[in-house]
Amino acid sequence: MSGGAPNRAGRMAVNAAAYAVTVFLLLPTLIIIPMSVGPERFLRFPPAGFSLRWYAEYFRDPDWVAATLFSLEVALLTALCATVAGTMLALALVRGRLPGRGLVELLVVGPVIVPHVALAVAMFLVFERLRLTGTLLGFTMAHTVLALPFVVFTVLAALYRFDAELERAALSCGAGRLATFRHVTLPLIAPGVVSAALFAFIISFDEPVVSFFISALDRKSLPRKMFEDIDYNISPTLAAVATMLTALTVLALLLGFVLKRAAERRAAARSG
Template sequence: MTAQPAAQPRTRPVAERQARPPRFAFSWSRVLLAVLCGLVLLFLIAPVVIVIPMSFSAAKYLSFPPPGFSLQWYENFFNRSDWTSAMIQSIRVAFTVMILATVLGIMASLALVRGNFPGKDLINAVIVSPLIVPTIIVAIAIYGIYARLHLVQTFFGLVLAHTVLALPYVIVNVTATLRGFDIRLEQAAQNLGANPLQTFRYVTLPLIAPGIFAGAVFAFIASFDELIVALFIAGAQGRTLPMRMFEGLRLEIDPTIASVSSMLITFSVLVLLSAELVRRRGRTEA
């Protein structure tokens, strides 16, 4: 009777063992990083959490927590002409800037992405520089030029200055969309007889529409919320809503400031959510 060989232990193939996801290794560095990220997010969100309840305060001054709740400060905002006129002025300026920056941004993006000319990188850096250069420096430079051209305290001057600040947002968004664009679709349309204008209108424009919409939204918000350049350029007659809020913080500290801030926060969140939904829808259709 012969002896049977000992049973060999069953081992999993090497590929199967390597395919297993690694187990989560506890690390104090990861815990510390998560805590720090949470504290930073809390620091950023805390003003929003505080200012919204303060806008419904029944007190005659800014206090947290509010002693009671009331809509009197929202009513005060809409009943005072200095607040409503500043809001209308901001909307006028921001809407004009949005249209102007969007049109110029589309043309500039097409030139920077499709064009091949000397100095393209330098021109791109100059156009996008307002995102990097401190706003106070831009405001001083614009004021120095406007003082010679007599554009200070004019609606056109404020729109032109805000367009310079808003244009990089449009260029960044439209350029990103154009770089991910399949140029063979344009070539196919031209092979079927479409001229360049028809190709842009029926092929290019619908496909880059999400980037255009996102850039236009950011341009509107950049102009609507801008304060420093407006302080140098607008003057008392063209006072915008951020300027009126700045004056309110200096001269009269009441919960009307909190109500305006709450409305601006809500408006900005809704607009950004709309832009994100349009961007995702465009990515899905693409």
């Protein structure tokens, strides 16, 4: 084992570099946490003490609570719509004999490629005319468009791993197309569909650009409200909100991870 020592040194150097990059990426996010517990009226680092008053402030302020609830509603509805539509679209792309398949694929990728600002302006112009700005319907529609590609890609990946012969087997057992989907396809691609829904939820919940344009004075999403807060009064409430947002996103990712692990463990138990 003469090569052991230099190897270990090299590996440690690589690890150190990796950790350094991770810290560099996380630091701005993490710095917000101590700033949110400072007692002063202005954002300051390091904080001069410890206080949860800005968290309390957030929950007392009806504007913050309204924006949060609105964002939650939109994110839940978006997750629902994008998952249903995206799963159907993925199925059509994989199983269907779709005329103009390439064009459909291009349209699905569209929202990822087109700059969000351009999308936002376009949506604003249309929504303004239809009186959809600041409405639950308008936001849900806009965010569904943004989340759809991610749902389609995630479900497509699950469908490619799925053995299509099982659908034939189900058909030969007398199951119709719908029963085949319900009893065979959906249960087997469920982990993919669930992570797609989580994706859609997160994308909608912290989507800033389009939300900024299609919000109304009285109905706005949480990110828009945060923008406004920065403009008018930089209070540590903002840091408190950011901290909670981060926590929520981490929780959602953890949930997805746990669900995936559970599905994998079930699969392992089957083959074990």
